[in-house]
Amino acid sequence: MTPERKKWWDSLPTNEFECEDSELMKAAGMIKAYCSIHCCVVCPFFDEGEEEIVKMPWKPKFKETYWTFDGLRYTVQNETRIIWEVTSEEWWGAPLESALLDKGWVYRTCAEAEAALPAVAKEMGVEYEL
Known part of the structure; x- marks a missing residue:
């Protein structure tokens, strides 16, 4: 080498x-x-x-904090909007968490998730806020 x-x-x-x-x-x-x-x-x-x-993707240990995305629902003048944001969660190994991991949407830090959100939101065709 x-x-x-x-x-x-x-x-x-x-x-x-x-x-x-x-x-x-x-x-x-x-x-x-x-x-x-x-x-x-x-x-x-x-x-x-x-x-x-x-x-290989990083996988949190049981009950370890990780960062991912969540959608906030807003209703203004009878119009509903969903805006994605970064949020922290605790890893329990639930099926939804495994799906997030498979998609590549599980991050060690808030900064990593915030850096990824604009590209993910564009790919998914959704609005986002940092």
Whole structure:
């Protein structure tokens, strides 16, 4: 691995990345580092560009605070508007939370959620407020 790639690799949080073919690498006896949720594979083919590193979404622990989006309903002169905003929630592992996670709408910080909201609102065709 080149020094630049090694520096980048070493900077990655190990619980957020895994090798695309981690089971294949494990079967081949490659070096593997374990962490609480996912694993990282130090792949000898990475330097040749044959292996892809996939960023895994952050998943809150039980009862941990996370940030996402919510819609506020306003009625003005008999016209109802829904405006999305950033809100904090506590992770319980409910089906709705899993759907938010699958969509990529679960964030560690308010700032991350606020940075993502304009693009999400545009994609969804909704109004938003920060």
